[in-house]
Amino acid sequence: MKKLIIIFSVLSLLIFIRPVLGLGANNEVMETTAVSNTQVQTPDEENVLDGAFKGIKTFYNYTGFANATSGHIIMIIVGIIFIYLGIKYDYEPLLLIPIGIGVIIGNIPFVAGNQTGIYETGSVLNYLYFGVVKGVYPPLIFLGIGAMTDFSSLIANPKLMLLGGAAQIGVFATFLGALYLGFNLPEAGAIGIIGGADGPTAIFLSSKLANGINVLADGTTVKNLIGPIAIAAYSYMALVPVIQPPLMRLLISKEDRKIKMKPPRAVTQKEKMIFPVVALILTLFISPSALPLLGMLFFGNLLKESGRTERLAETARTKLIDIVTILLGVTVGASTQADIFITKDSMLIFGLGAISFVIATCGGLLFAKFMNLFLKDGNKINPLIGAAGVSAVPDSARVVHTEGLKSDPSNYLLMHAMAPNVSGVIGSAIAAGIILSFLG
């Protein structure tokens, strides 16, 4: 054994250190005499050595150092900031960290042609990005959401659903704003959905309307805005705890903030089972284009509530949603390749996104105050929960809860805020369906 190995290694090392020993390579190849060999040798020697320098020079042109642009650097820093926010301040870490690292990955400077970049056909990232471009990931995430969401607060107090509707003002106002800024109709529709405060819905709609593929009646091709829209949606969702509180204090009076609401009634298991089925049929009959989103959402919820399919629900809300979240996060992040991402449009979209969240929140809050005009004392709702209508589940609900506690430490609003919160999800999915029907 040892013997064998010695021979092995010696032999192979010989081959390897040949140039040092100065034996011609090509003489084994093209039988030449020892003489011509030595003649060939010296040039060959240099050949190899300065070849090495040439090689390094050549290779340098492939490195990121040779191809880096200010855009790449900026985006990489942005990615690092995302990660930092996720880790340090715990803003949506499960999204900001994958997206952040994705932004870095997507902005490593490379030379096109080796199937490296996310926009190069045949690259691995491109295959994984497929699920975003074709809108496949969002419904799978909605499946998991459905399997982890409890709709009882909504069933117990259906009128709170309207708050989820009011917040959709954000969607349509942003849509209008985008039109004013010169985006064409489908692009504006996709941008508007940022106001839905709902990442998967935003990705789904933009993949259908602003995918860089569709051609309009007037022959112009829509821009690919999936990246900016997704990043905007997720960023502002992460910032809900920063955006909403000031608006609440601004629009809701101290007394109103103190309003205590009646505990929601208990909900039977049977109601919970019927809810997803009925909601699915009703909402989709009204807005069929929302089918992939709402269909999967209520499917997941039925798996959870049926009491017979717990193992499927468990898988849907853990491993399945985790896998999809990982792939979605990193590819959405990587889609922010500097040369494609850093454009005036992206900046406009971020501006509109901020406005849309503000409008949505205000819409929810004001509509809550408006509803109170028609409710007799004792039944009045605490207007704060209107802010939860933007969805961004369950952050905005928690923000409401915290604000409520600030004005009255014994006032637990979380349960009540969950109703508008989840109806906000349904609302923006319906809105997405409507926009898709009109502009798809």
Add this chain to the structure above:
Amino acid sequence: MKKLIIIFSVLSLLIFIRPVLGLGANNEVMETTAVSNTQVQTPDEENVLDGAFKGIKTFYNYTGFANATSGHIIMIIVGIIFIYLGIKYDYEPLLLIPIGIGVIIGNIPFVAGNQTGIYETGSVLNYLYFGVVKGVYPPLIFLGIGAMTDFSSLIANPKLMLLGGAAQIGVFATFLGALYLGFNLPEAGAIGIIGGADGPTAIFLSSKLANGINVLADGTTVKNLIGPIAIAAYSYMALVPVIQPPLMRLLISKEDRKIKMKPPRAVTQKEKMIFPVVALILTLFISPSALPLLGMLFFGNLLKESGRTERLAETARTKLIDIVTILLGVTVGASTQADIFITKDSMLIFGLGAISFVIATCGGLLFAKFMNLFLKDGNKINPLIGAAGVSAVPDSARVVHTEGLKSDPSNYLLMHAMAPNVSGVIGSAIAAGIILSFLG
């Protein structure tokens, strides 16, 4: 901060409530004078308002209410019934509930062209349906099955395998029946496999033979029968506890039902490890076209029995099979889109399906009685276990067990019924391979 937000929201609200304030939209766009503005204004106002009504009218044509047909309603009710059976009577909930909700999702009336329906290229459902159409899901499910099935009862008592063969009479008889009813050969082959009482096998074979793509020698294209066949197979599998008992009482005498069988011998771990490898080679050498099914089945079983790959086996029989079951169930369900599903063919297929289960059960029972003629006392088998040969693991085995207990409360048949039960699975996979070789 506050300031900023106030300006933000005020500005944006302004934009939003413009029509109420009566400021022209298009005058910002096409610089007109204040005069022309007010002139333009009023029509524009109406324009927008009655435009809204027009809009709602237009949108109404997209809603399910506008497009619903009796077919849609019927199928939605069917879906609800599936879910009800799954939840209330616990018939195969892990299959009936996903399929049921899928049936509902697939029968939401929509206007074609927005990539909504499962048969529209580019729709999410269509991408998920891919795994059914290409027969990718069934082998993955077989992988999980293999990783959760214990073949020891079969190893301990190999002669019981024949019962699994006898039940395949159901497959070929149904095949023949379908020919009589005018289906062409490939279609008939796909329909026949319903008699295998084995969902994944049925989907796999029909995706290869009756997929609406293949063209026959005489130029006719085969019909796409995947949906009806899958639904029929799963429905009757769910109804095994209803279908089999009467046939048992009909064909097996009271005394026979009382027969007690010798306990199976213990099986060594080494035998369990060898079984999947040998069974894989033997069965696939005989029926190579069954490779995707049997290959994965025995692969999964080896992962389970090797004792070195427990973590892979665990994943295969839990999360992986769950994910595939979710996707398979909902897409198979959704493939029952009324306009495509409600046809005379589907009705015929359901009829044949019922017959096939009856024949398969009878075949198993009668063959068991037949075997007893050659077995000396003490070695005789209880003919009831013949019914387990239809597979439908492990329901039919449990049905046998229950029937056995009815005639003799001390007669535990489950262990013995598992042997024909699992061999029924192997049998119908082999049968599928044979049919595929002949008609593929």
Add this chain to the structure above:
Amino acid sequence: MKKLIIIFSVLSLLIFIRPVLGLGANNEVMETTAVSNTQVQTPDEENVLDGAFKGIKTFYNYTGFANATSGHIIMIIVGIIFIYLGIKYDYEPLLLIPIGIGVIIGNIPFVAGNQTGIYETGSVLNYLYFGVVKGVYPPLIFLGIGAMTDFSSLIANPKLMLLGGAAQIGVFATFLGALYLGFNLPEAGAIGIIGGADGPTAIFLSSKLANGINVLADGTTVKNLIGPIAIAAYSYMALVPVIQPPLMRLLISKEDRKIKMKPPRAVTQKEKMIFPVVALILTLFISPSALPLLGMLFFGNLLKESGRTERLAETARTKLIDIVTILLGVTVGASTQADIFITKDSMLIFGLGAISFVIATCGGLLFAKFMNLFLKDGNKINPLIGAAGVSAVPDSARVVHTEGLKSDPSNYLLMHAMAPNVSGVIGSAIAAGIILSFLG
């Protein structure tokens, strides 16, 4: 009920046993008189019976028995040996068992045309093989690896990284050897990476360079060497405990083997969080083509270390990596279809693979001795850990540990060996990137 079933079964049985009763089939079809019927009958009878024999004859040509070649038998035996090694000696069971069963599955003889084989478009195996051909599986595995690898030993003692570099000599020497043996440049590059002792990297690079698709400048198409390269890489990785110890004893003196190393310093959580981000940026700026591999590796590691995304890390290192491992193993195994796999090239590749592991190990060991020349006493490293630089995590590290204990039972080298071990992974990924840039 009973009644119904009796009629059912009787009817259907009638249909089934028709030939026995001697009723003509085709007379129902083509209205003939009872007379012509009986005339038609007898021939028809024979027709069916000797038809059956014809049928069996025809079918026999589809069976493996009819199509088996010596190649198939050899490969099936190889597959069984893989499984045996995995189970009996616990060599990499999680890889050898799936690959082994895959080898068997891939070498079941079949008649082309029924979408059975892994190389037939439309077959299930072909769809699963996609992830190998397109290099999608390897990055997903690297994601899981990152989520389960602890880089602290590397952070604590960065100079040990160089050992991971030294071992890459194996990669380039093998590359050169392949050139000598007449492989063209891309093929040689893919073969060279076997020396990286890193399955996923080998699959990734060969899927890009030696995929049977690319066309060279001189018009020749590269060979598809993914199968042989992957099998070689995994086989020798499994044999690391056999290959390395003799070389260690051969090259490292008794005293050197006794060297005790200072315990690595403790590493803070913050360093662990920063490592993946910085390492990702640095390594990919230098070798951008390694992006899919190193990007995912460090992404997974950040998920692990961030402390905020444990659920994603957990999924990545358990269920996700398990699923990919199952699919990768079985398809890589199945890709060894005899007619395509058993070639002179494969044999050469196995030879080169063996050499490459030897060279890599020697390179690591010798470089470790070389480093000691520059380290003052007390800081000296134990040259044995150089062998861990080949990666093959964590086997080679464990081998080092065992060898260390043999010469001094109180000398725990594992911790120290992990540093070169993981840096070996990074090193060979970088090398892959370089080769891809030059030859891609």
Add this chain to the structure above:
Amino acid sequence: MTQILLNTDPISEGYVILITGLLIVFGALVILALFFNFGLPVLLYVYKIITKGKDKKISEIKVKGDTGFTGEISAVIGASVHMYLSEQHDHESAILTIKQVKKTYSPWSSKIYGIQNRL
């Protein structure tokens, strides 16, 4: 890809969609709200009459579902969504476990490996 151009001017069309959209979203949620306010109770009542108490299985769950689970209590107890949900969840699965301890799963029949039902 069909596109309805109600107006030549995208801005006006924008307003149309804005108003239409809001009305429809509200409409949808109102209908949903109405159903769960009035439709559902009726429906459940009818169902109860039809099955007149035969309906064991689920009613159990129902009863269980009620006791010790008024919104107030959970609102106080579960000061976090998770707490609320997970408690709810254990609560259910506790019942399910009892019911399904004999259950098992397989893609042919959902009855092998019931334990994993709680995986």
Add this chain to the structure above:
Amino acid sequence: MTQILLNTDPISEGYVILITGLLIVFGALVILALFFNFGLPVLLYVYKIITKGKDKKISEIKVKGDTGFTGEISAVIGASVHMYLSEQHDHESAILTIKQVKKTYSPWSSKIYGIQNRL
């Protein structure tokens, strides 16, 4: 897609396939049965002779596999498939655990994270 038309008349061809198919399915299962009745014992005996008792590892498992696991017992104990399977399963993994507690897994080598082997 190849199609053999043994007969011009599909019905007759149907009967051919029916008879052929049944014979082959039976044939396959008979061969399988015969192998496990006669082939396997021989094979195991040969293997035992070859490895003449060196064969520790697996034989352990074997022994373990036998004790306390005759079909009758499990048939009575495990009145449900699940019970039977899961017990069986714990049974094995118990052994595996002892054997593999030091095992770990990685796609290069299957030896990191052995604990997760029982995940």
Add this chain to the structure above:
Amino acid sequence: MTQILLNTDPISEGYVILITGLLIVFGALVILALFFNFGLPVLLYVYKIITKGKDKKISEIKVKGDTGFTGEISAVIGASVHMYLSEQHDHESAILTIKQVKKTYSPWSSKIYGIQNRL
């Protein structure tokens, strides 16, 4: 697919790639090593100064991270990689648990179902 032919003769080119490749691989690892030897400490020091002790959360983890976890100890305790890693892992998640017990997760916000964070 771009291919640089520095030499007409593949063998010589092979040597070029061999030398170039080795130099670059080493270069990369050297840079990495240097950064973690000198760059990182500086970086952390700067960060510390900037956040001057505000930086609670992570420093906790840090401290925790240090105590009872010198390489030597783990090298002895964890005689297998797994032991080492998993201990490390429990170690962290213990802290995380305390920190995140109120956390919950959803793809909109990562805060529903924190418990499953340890799934």
